[in-house]
Amino acid sequence: MNDQDRQRNAAWQAAHQWKERARQARPRQGMSGPRLVLTWLMFGVLMIVGTILGLFFLLVGWAMLPFLRHRMKKRMEQMRAQQAEDIGGSYYQHGSQSRSSGGHLEEHEVLEGEYREKK
Template sequence: MTTDHSRFRSGTEYRDNAAWRLASHWQQRAQEARPAGHLRGVKLALAWVLGCTMLLVATLLGVLFSLVGLLMLPLVRRRMKKRMEQARADHAEDIGPGWQKSQQQNPHQAQATDILEGQYEVKS
C-alpha cells in the first residue's frame, strides 16, 4: 500500500500525522512480539512437519477404512441374501400335495389365482 505524500510539503511533515504515528507504533510492537530469528525458523519447520504428518495419517486412515468397507461388501451381501430368503420362507404359504392335481383338472381356476396386484382381468 502506497501513501500519497503530495499533500505534504516536506518529507518529515507526514510523519507528524497521528495515523502515521499510530501505524509506526503498531509496527514496532509487532516487531517486538516476534520470536528470535533461528527459533522462528525451527517453530515454522516443526509446524510444517506436524501438519504434513497429520495429513498423511488422515489419508492412510481414509484408505484403510475404504479397503475394509470394500472387503466387507461380499459378507454383507451374503448376510442380506440369507435374511431375504428367510423372510420369503416365513411368508410363503404351504400349497400342499394336491396342488398339482387341481392344476391339471381345472387350469382356468389356477390362472385366476395367478393374477398379481395391479393386473386386472375384465370378465364379460
C-alpha cells in the first residue's frame, strides 16, 4: 500500500487523527516532585487509617463473642426444651418429675416417651 492509498483510506485517516489527538492529550511531563510526594503520603495515610479501622473492628468482634455465645446458648436451651415438650411432655422442663396421669414417675418411663410392658 503506498502513501496515496493510505491517505484516501477513511479508516487510515481516522486512525491517524485518533493518534494525533492522543498525542496532544498526553501530558508533556510526568507528575511534579511535590505532587508525587503528596500523592504517596495520602496513599500511606489511607493505608494506615484502613489498618487501624480493621484492627478496631476485629477487637470489637472479639469483645462481642462472649455475649453472642451466651445468647446462642440460651437459644439452644429454649430449642431443646421445646423439642422435649414436643416429644415427651414436659419432662425436661420440670426436672425429674413428669406430668403423667398419677403425677409421679412410672416404672418404665424413658426420655423419648412413656412405654408400658404388655403382660
